[in-house]
Amino acid sequence: MKVSTKWLNEYVPVIDLDRSVLAEKIARTAVEVDDDYRLDEGLKKVVVGHVLSMEPHPDSDHLNICQVDVGEAEPYQIVCGAPNINSNMNVIVALPNSWIGNHTKIKKSKMRGIVSMGMICSLQELGFSDSVVPKKYADGIYILPSDAVPGQTIFSYLGMDENIIDIDITPNRADLLSMRGVANEIGAIYNHNVKLPHPVISETTEDEINNYLTKVSAPANLAPTYMMRIIKDVKIKESPLWLQARLWNAGIRPLNNVVDVTNYILLDYGQPLHSFDYNKMGSKQIIVRLANEGEELVTLDGEKRLLKDTDIVVTNGDKPVALAGVMGGLNTEIDSNSTLIALESAVFNPSKIRKTSRRENLHSEASMRFERGINVATVGEALDAAAQMIAELGDGQVVANAIKVNEISTNDRIVEITTTKINATLGTNLTENVIKDIFERLGFGVQLESGTFKVAVPVRRWDIEVAADLIEEVARLYGYDNLPTTLPTGPTTPGHYTDKQRLIRQTCALMESAGLSQAISYGLTTKAKAQRFTLEKAKTTELDFPMSTEHTTVRMNLVSGLLDDIAYNAAHKNNDVALYEQGRVFFRDDQNDRPREVEHLAGAITGLFNQATWHDSKTVVDFYLTKGIVDYLFKELGLENVKYVATNAHEEMHPGRTADIYIGGELVGFIGEVHPNILKEYHLGKTYVFELDLQKLIDMDKKEQIYQPISKYPKVTRDIAMAVDKSISNAAIIDCIKQNGGKYLTDVTLFDVYEGEHVAKSVKSLAYKLIFNNPEATLKDAEVTEAFNEVVEELKKKFKIAIR
């Protein structure tokens, strides 16, 4: 709400306050201030000019050479290209060396050879927004009233000689969507009296509203109160300049004297009004009702609205004439020929208005106020004030009596609060007098009975319902700055991570120490990406009304997001990327709308893991490097019995380079190379990924951390090198060695793999180191040899190995 300080000053003295001081005070005590500014700031030497004569420019088909009286001894010659310029009119003249809007300086110049002493201006050129310039002057210069005095500064004529404070209103403070509400607030902040004028209506005695309206009805659930007046013999014309200025300073475009008055009263009281051209109504009835499904109405903005049975409409008993509280109908619009005005002032059901304006994306000044609440005490007063003003500005007459349907209570609300409660909530020691004074400044009635305040809150502050609301009033007017600063006392509580939180954070730290950086990708993705790389069969969870096609479905895996990240990196020439992500995935079943949320961990690595340096050669990412990272994680988390089982069951993964990961027989994830088809889609080179169900890892039994005594006796190692068929897996051979190595075999490591020209095509050469140790005695060579031979025999039998 753009608050005119001149207007405000008519109700409460503010004109002597520095505007930034006032703005600061409002921001610290009431609501945020978006901006404070002076409309004529930076503008200079712009005056009223009277066009004495005008002749076409000899070298132009649209320019005119004007002789303009600017209050000097001699007229100024000014070249002007505006289509609506004419002699004998008063215009806005920017003199030579003047400053107009947009920090523009106007100099004496020549236009196609003709000297121009300045410029004749449009409102836009003074800095007015297109949205407030009257339609009539939208494409040309602005024409001032005939009594404007040449040479006088333009700013007072246009209402630009004042400060505006643009306040940003929170949903609870809709009372500040009116000048009167703001005046009350300023009165409370500065402890000033507020003087609000009240209209004196003069009605014609010869004519009565029942002559025009025989039936007005509105259900109380749709319109808790509904009032109407008739103003007759109205002449539609431009509003006086002071009124137009009030509107455009508030960001509203002036239209004509009737509509302008309704907008003026809207700003003054916060009461939305609507004016109908009575003669276009086509009946003597006003029936407020819910729309019929599919009913149509063309609103004032020219849009055809297809109505729903939740919309409130004002009808003539047959057809809708307005979308109640949101926007009027084009069919009853006030035009230049209107003479008979039906003026509506009402309260409409806020949630219905909200529903309609949201669906139609039609957020008007009226709908915004109805949604948030209006001062129900001034529905009638605002109607009277508007009717009287329309009559005055349109040379018409207010017809006797108003019609009023439904009565709404305007009694004060009594809210109780104790001094003790206030101080206990705020941590203060305020006295009863201080508190009483604050309530009185707010214009609330106060009765103090044995420590309890009975506060009478007027309906203009409908946001105050319970004691806590009063505490806020006390706190903000006392000043948040004046509250003491303490820390909670009371019993101490231990603060610690839960086991799950701790393990999740440890997992992240392990990934980082393994060389992967943490990514946070989007939780919402496309349906296709959500369903890839999944560890469980589940239903998707999709947004009802997404904002973009890229983010429609809640993710069911983390790898997709990481591939997006890697693709983004690749597009920016970062070809070596190692990322992990820890986050939730969402699996839904048939029975539930809400998915199960499972903590996952995933990694994606591409390019070089280590760059070549002068010291070391490069490390290219491959399956085994990735597997090493996963192994490291399992080991550090104390997870044992890990098995990698080759699988070609993941559609998005390379069928020959992917393994499912089992721990203690339970599937916990997979690892492998992304399928070339997917890589092609992302424009990526070879990329290795893993996706793990972190929740399962958290829940699993961990290896007990027990001290293992270090053997005092020497270990004995034996190497075995063998040629074996390619189809035999390392895991199978290790299993076999471990099973047959006897009780002193403590470790088996693979230390060489060879395939190529030195061995037959169908075989590979493998070499293992076997480590034997007896913690209680020195091993005898014979013992080791016996165990070793056992292993060799078994390997020969089982896998037909050839010892090399």
Add this chain to the structure above:
Amino acid sequence: MDLREKLEEIKQKSLKNIQKAQDPNTINDIRVELLGKKGAITEVLRGMRDLTPEERPKVGSFANSIRDELNQAISKRNEMLEIDRTAKKLEKETIDVTLPGVPVNAGQPHILMQVIDKIEKLFLGMGYEIVDGPEVEEDHYNFEMLNLPKDHPARDMQDTFYITQQILMRTQTSPVQARTMEVHDFSKGPLKMISPGKVYRRDTDDATHSHQFHQVEGLVIDKHITMADLKGTLELVAKTLFGKEREIRMRPSYFPFTEPSAEVDVSCFKCGGEGCAVCKQSGWIEVLGAGMVHPNVLKMAGIDADIYGGFAFGLGPDRFAMLKYGVDDIREFYLNDIRFLRQFSQKG
């Protein structure tokens, strides 16, 4: 020449030779030549037979002292040569210490997680629990239990991704608080919690808006909690995250969840309050929303609002990180450009 003179002469000559010697072998030769069974000194001492019994011990002890002296000179010379030799050897081993070290390629925690981690540690230290909750929430917990019934105008403040009419992507992490309040056993002590996590809003992504961001919301409920306690707690947060010289100020605001409500500004960490581009010349930066828990919220969670009260606050790690590190595009946090991620190595 008597024996003494002979010995003296051998000593002088030998000392010279020892000093001249350049390697252990030469020194060893000298030692054998002097002190060995057929060495010079032994030879001289054979002449002792011709001495008087009175003289013998005198010459004997003189000879011993010379032998000791020479032994000492030999081992000293040996040491010297050893030092020399080592120095020469090490000199040959000299490397160029300005060649680069072998890089340790550890990964980085995401900057948002670093910010959240810092906040968590602060509150853990003050005895708060960290509570997680669902990202796909019920309207009931996300709004209604927080004093935001359907059709409340304040719902406009948070444009929401709905999945069904009742299910939505949480727009804040305070539903976790609503869930926790419902089950907390106050006979076991006060409720002090923060809930960090992802939240979602129906927004078009641009430099300052993201449909996904993070929140940390805090809640304390006990018998004697005041707004002054809230002020003190938030001051601590501001000082921890933005530096110990920071001050805070509160301005009236509106959140359906709290009454009284406040926006909290922190004095600008860039200019110290004088006014700069970061604080838009105001000297203050808005960083938090807070307030005293609305009695309706307590009642809905089954808590007696006449006995218990408390405060709640919410802050945005994304906004914190943007302010603190001068990140000018919120999308950077979710695009995961490795050059972006790796910048934040000083751990928050």
